[in-house]
Structure formats: structure tokens, C-alpha cells
Amino acid sequence: MAILQKSIDKRNALIKATIELVNNAGFHATPMSKIAKMANVSPATIYLYFENKQDLVNKTYIEVKAEYTKYAFESYDENMSVEQGFEIIWKRIADFKLNDSENAMFLAQCDNTPMIDELSRQEGIKHLQPLLDLWARGKKEGIIKPISDYLLYAYAINPLSFLMMSQKRGAIILDRKHIEEAYQSAWNSIKTCDQ
Amino acid sequence: MAILQKSIDKRNALIKATIELVNNAGFHATPMSKIAKMANVSPATIYLYFENKQDLVNKTYIEVKAEYTKYAFESYDENMSVEQGFEIIWKRIADFKLNDSENAMFLAQCDNTPMIDELSRQEGIKHLQPLLDLWARGKKEGIIKPISDYLLYAYAINPLSFLMMSQKRGAIILDRKHIEEAYQSAWNSIKTCDQ
Amino acid sequence: MAILQKSIDKRNALIKATIELVNNAGFHATPMSKIAKMANVSPATIYLYFENKQDLVNKTYIEVKAEYTKYAFESYDENMSVEQGFEIIWKRIADFKLNDSENAMFLAQCDNTPMIDELSRQEGIKHLQPLLDLWARGKKEGIIKPISDYLLYAYAINPLSFLMMSQKRGAIILDRKHIEEAYQSAWNSIKTCDQ
Amino acid sequence: MAILQKSIDKRNALIKATIELVNNAGFHATPMSKIAKMANVSPATIYLYFENKQDLVNKTYIEVKAEYTKYAFESYDENMSVEQGFEIIWKRIADFKLNDSENAMFLAQCDNTPMIDELSRQEGIKHLQPLLDLWARGKKEGIIKPISDYLLYAYAINPLSFLMMSQKRGAIILDRKHIEEAYQSAWNSIKTCDQ
DNA sequence: GATGAATGAGCATTCATTCAT
DNA sequence: CATGAATGAATGCTCATTCAT
Structure with missing residues (x-):
């Protein structure tokens, strides 16, 4: 070798x-x-x-975050409709969070803890751009609520982290039906109401 | 004294x-x-x-969690309608998470970290019962989606933690309008669609 | 106790x-x-x-240096003649260096090594003032050569460090006669020649 | 090459x-x-x-010491008078110590520190023989005090190390006049008094 | 000869916890 | 109850040395 x-x-x-x-x-x-x-x-x-322990965990974070976003957007194509694009991305993220739970759990811990350099955190966020672009398009088309991206993320994506943690702790086992229900809740929370 | x-x-x-x-x-x-x-x-x-450091942090967690739920349900009355009750509780929780952010941040860190005994975690969850009861009533009345409480919590409540952390980090400042939008997203995600 | x-x-x-x-x-x-x-x-x-290892050795240095100079000047009195005063001080220093050789050796190592903070070194030097004052008087009276104090120290005092190290290494054992010879050499090297 | x-x-x-x-x-x-x-x-x-770090520093010591003594005796000739010979050697040593201060400082550190093997130390001393021979001759001729070579070295040569260190630390800058004064002190300290 | 990757042993320092007062 | 001094057991990190290439 x-x-x-x-x-x-x-x-x-x-x-x-x-x-x-x-x-x-x-x-x-x-x-x-x-x-x-x-x-x-x-x-x-x-x-x-x-370089040291902090560097190890920073680099680990960035690497996992990159893997996460790469996976999230792999089957997404900018020509898709907003709703279709969101569903594709959302399900990939759900997949990642619920199946590759080691990595997802690590990210959750990093994101809720003063464990990571602010710099590395910034670095990790950058990769979400395609999703933000999709939402911008959705807002323009009147499909997505005209609210802050932070709100959209809080309701559309972040709940998956909670579900992943719950599953990891054995509180719930998420099957296909749960995922579908979760997707509906996510979509309902960000789509404009008069559709 | x-x-x-x-x-x-x-x-x-x-x-x-x-x-x-x-x-x-x-x-x-x-x-x-x-x-x-x-x-x-x-x-x-x-x-x-x-007893020791672990006990200190466990007890701290339980105490903060109790304070949190006490605050959450203080103005709630079981005779309220499901929607009204939910709004009352949700807004109290939002209040707590966004204003008493020291306490809220501590809970978030405990909930995403292997920092707390599983036992203490269980202990902390118990206090949420009134909300679960409300949801049960809502489901029976066909107002709340007939889905797992974990899903309901993930979409209705947990996003507030993410918003609190974002605000703590200075990424966003949440004003009254944001709160209202967040509430709408929360309600949209758990209410049955045909209302 | x-x-x-x-x-x-x-x-x-x-x-x-x-x-x-x-x-x-x-x-x-x-x-x-x-x-x-x-x-x-x-x-x-x-x-x-x-505070840490460096602080330990710095403080040790200062303490030993203080002990050294205290001993050196203990029997000296400013009313003595220059020659008498010098002899008194010199013999006390010789006593210290040759009998309390642990302490003297430590000082020698500190003084020839980047082991001590520059600050602590300065602190240690201050205590030699009475000797410098004596030399100043001696120069005014025409008894001591009108040369830099560094030169005076190099010839009058520092050789004792070398002798102490040599004795410590077992190369020589210094008896009363050696001390007297050393004193004569020290005095010869700094006194004006025409006495 | x-x-x-x-x-x-x-x-x-x-x-x-x-x-x-x-x-x-x-x-x-x-x-x-x-x-x-x-x-x-x-x-x-x-x-x-x-062979290892100790060997590296031992060999370095011996090499520098050899260079030092080679330089010291280069212009000395056994047919010179004792006083002339001493002056020649002394001035070469002063030259070395004060101009090639990197090497001189290294020797000083080795000589005041348990950094060097005793064996290597012995090895380093051997090269001084011509100076010891000169002194022996001087003693026989009644020009040099009949005292231990260690005393002679302590007063005639070793002060230069102290002056070099002082200069290295920026405490004093030694010019030609200082050197001449130092030489006089050195000679005064070892020559017999009745000359 | 020459190297850079690899390492085991060791070091300064910290910290949860105890105990005499 | 309350304390501050004391400590043994870690822990992050370094470094002299080795070895496969």
C-alpha cells in the first residue's frame, strides 16, 4: 500500500x-x-x-459537516421545482441524520456546546448555501413563507436533530411512516398557507 | 436571616x-x-x-427543568380550548427560552450532550405531562395531527431551542414579529391540515 | 505547630x-x-x-541570592576603611561560596545559564549595592583602581565561583592557606599599584 | 565536492x-x-x-574547547619570556572570549552546569598544558606566585568568562581600554609582588 | 548514507475530592 | 456547618530515539 x-x-x-x-x-x-x-x-x-486536541475536534467537525452537506445535496438539481427540490434535500438530510447517526450526533453535540472554535463553526455553515438559495427562490415564487432563514431552518431541518437524538436514546424508533409525517410537518411549517 | x-x-x-x-x-x-x-x-x-460533580450538574438540570416547566404552564388552564391552550403554553415557552437564555442554554447543552445521567433526564421529562395531555385531547378532537408526541415536540417546541442558540450566538435578534412567525410555523406543523 | x-x-x-x-x-x-x-x-x-516550574526556580534564585548577600555584608560596617571593609566582605563571600557550596553552586548555575528570568536576575543583582558603594569610596580615595565595577567584580569576587566549582568537582581542596592566597590575588588585582 | x-x-x-x-x-x-x-x-x-544527545553535546564541547585552546596558543612560542608569553596567551584568550562569544558562552555554560560528562570535561582540560607549563616556569623564575594552578587560572583567566557573559547580556561593552585594564588586573593578581 | 514517520516514556500541570481544624 | 490546604490520579503534549524505505 x-x-x-x-x-x-x-x-x-x-x-x-x-x-x-x-x-x-x-x-x-x-x-x-x-x-x-x-x-x-x-x-x-x-x-x-x-496540532492539538482542539484542532483535532475542529477538523473533525468540518470534515463531518462537509460529508453531511455533500450527502444532502447530492441528488438535488437546481432545475427542480422548489417543492420537489426541498423534498429531495429534506429526505437526504433525514436519511443522513437518522441512518448515519454517529456523525449526526457528533454534529448535534458540536452545535450545542462551546466545544468548537467559532471559526470552524462558520466554516461549517457555509456549505448550506444551496438550501438557502432554494428558499430564496421559493420566497420569490410565493411558495415559501417570507421569513428569516433561521426560522425556516429551525422548523424545516433542525427538528430532525431532535428526532435523531431521541432515536439514539432509544425513546423512539423512526420508521418510514414517521419520516413521512415529519416531512409533512416540516413542509407545513414553511410553505405559505394559501396553497 | x-x-x-x-x-x-x-x-x-x-x-x-x-x-x-x-x-x-x-x-x-x-x-x-x-x-x-x-x-x-x-x-x-x-x-x-x-455528592459530587455529577450530582451537582444532575440536580442543577432537574432544578432548571422544573423552573422551565413551571413557567411554561403557569398561565395555562385545562379548560382552555386546545388551540388556545397550545398558544398560551407555546408563548410562555418561547418567553422562557428567549428571555431567560442562560437557563435555556444550559438545558440545551444538557439535552445534546452525554453530560447528564439518564435518570435525571427521565426525571426532567416528566414535568411536560400537561403538554402531552393537551396534545392527547387535541388528537381526540381532530385538531392535532395523530402523530407521535416526539414528532409534535420536535416541530412545535424544539425549534425554539435552535432559535435561542442562534440568538445567543448573535446570528439573529428575535423581535415580536419573529416570535409570531415562529408560532405560526409551530402551529402549522402540528395542526391537522383541513382546518 | x-x-x-x-x-x-x-x-x-x-x-x-x-x-x-x-x-x-x-x-x-x-x-x-x-x-x-x-x-x-x-x-x-x-x-x-x-505558580509553575519557572516561578519556583526564579523564587529559589532570589531567595538564595538574598541569603548570600545578607551573609556577605553581615559583619561589614560602613565606617570601616576601604581595605578593611573589602577584606571583611571578601572573606564572608569566600566563606559562603566555599562552605555553603550547595547554595553557591546553584547561583553559579543560574548565572551562567538561560535558566532564570531576566527580571529575577535583575532582582538578584540589586543586593550587591554595599560592595559597589565601598568600591566607589575606594576609587575616590585612590585606593581602588578607577575601573568599571564589572571589572572589579570579575577579578575580586567572581574567581571564588570558579574555585568553588573546582572544589565541588574534587579537583582541589581549599584550605586556609589557599583562601589567604586567593585574597591576596583578589586585592592585588583591584588595588591601585603604587601602594 | x-x-x-x-x-x-x-x-x-x-x-x-x-x-x-x-x-x-x-x-x-x-x-x-x-x-x-x-x-x-x-x-x-x-x-x-x-551516538545520542549526550554524545552530541560532549563532542561539541571537546571540539569547541580544542578550537579555543588552539587559538589561545597559536602565537605563543616557548622561547618567550614568562611575562611576554603570558601576555600573548592572555590576549589571545581575551580575543576569543570576547569576539567569538557564541563559542565562549557555550563553554561557560558547559563549565557551570552538569551538562557534560566528567570524562569530556577532563578531555577538554588537557589542552591547557602549555599555559600550565608557562606558569611552572614562571614560578621557578620567581615571577609567578608559587600558588596552585587552580588559583592562577581563577584569577588570571576565568574572569574573562564573567566579562564575556556580562557583555553578552548587554551590561557592558568592552573596548580596548577595558581589555588593557583587565590584563593589568590579571597580571597583578598572579605576579609576585616584589617586582 | 539519509530520511520522515512513528512511538513509548516522561513531564508539567490540573482537578475532583478529602480531611484536619 | 464551613473551610483551605493537600493530594493522587489523570491529561495534553513533547521528545529522544528507532526503523522501514
């Missing part, structure tokens, strides 16, 4: 270990030594790939 | 300090010594009121 | 351990844990008395 | 880097990786030329 590939593998193993351990115990309760052990490297090796 | 009152004051000071410090730095980045200093007591004194 | 005394004892034990260990191994090869062990306290206890 | 020359260059670069870095930060605060970087080689390469 190429030497470069080995490096990438190690980096990935570290990112993966970070996600899993931080999910289970939180940032500060996760020692570097444990991350190293889980990734099968020496603690010192982490510092070949990341 | 009664000696008992002095004790209560110290306990309250500890709870308050815990909230503020955990909000700013996270649970594990908040040393007991700092909490003690902010509450103007000796570190050892904390252990007269709480 | 008073609680205050116990504190002072611990602080002193730490200072003493620092001197001995740094003498044997150097600053960076002396772990805090070893210092703690030798002083019979926990590593954490050091940080109750000193 | 011959392959051998390239090797010598690397070794020299390592020695040079060691001196500069140890001067600035001390032995233990100077990582091998930094030495390697400054010498433009890989850390691993150091181990092709030296």
Missing part, C-alpha cells in the same frame, strides 16, 4: 475514533490517549496529523 | 454558578474550584450540598 | 530540594515530581506555593 | 546548531528535532554522526 494511503488511513481512523468517543463521553471526558488507542496509534502520532 | 435561608442561598449560588460556567465552557472544562469561587464558598462546601 | 509554620516548612523544603536537584542534574533534567518527592509533598502541592 | 566533505559539512552544521540553540535555551530545552532543522538534516541523521 502506498505510504500516502497509510497516512490517510491513520488520519481517518483518528477522526472516526474522535467521533465515537466524543459521542459517548463528551469532548473533555475523552482523553487523547483513548482516541489514540482506538485508532491503533501512539498518542504522539495524533500530533503528526493535528 | 434564618440559618436555613443561608444554606438555601449557598445552594442557589452554587446552582447559578454552575449554569453560567457550564454555559461558557462546558461541563468538563468547568472546575469545581471555579464554581466554588463564583459562589463565594470553599470547594469543600460544595460537597456538603451535593 | 502553627499551621503557618507548617506552610513555611513546606516551602523551604521545596526550595531546598530544588537547589539540590538542580545542582545535580540541571533545571530541565529535574522533574517537578522529583522535587515533590524529595520535599515529601505531592506534586500538586508545589503549585500551592509557586 | 567530495562525498566526504559533504559529511563533514553536515557534522559541522550540527555542531554549530547545537552551540547556538544550547546558548539560547540551555541543553535540555533544546530538542534534537530543532537542532536537526537548524542544520537542515533529518533528526535521524544526527544519529549517524553521534
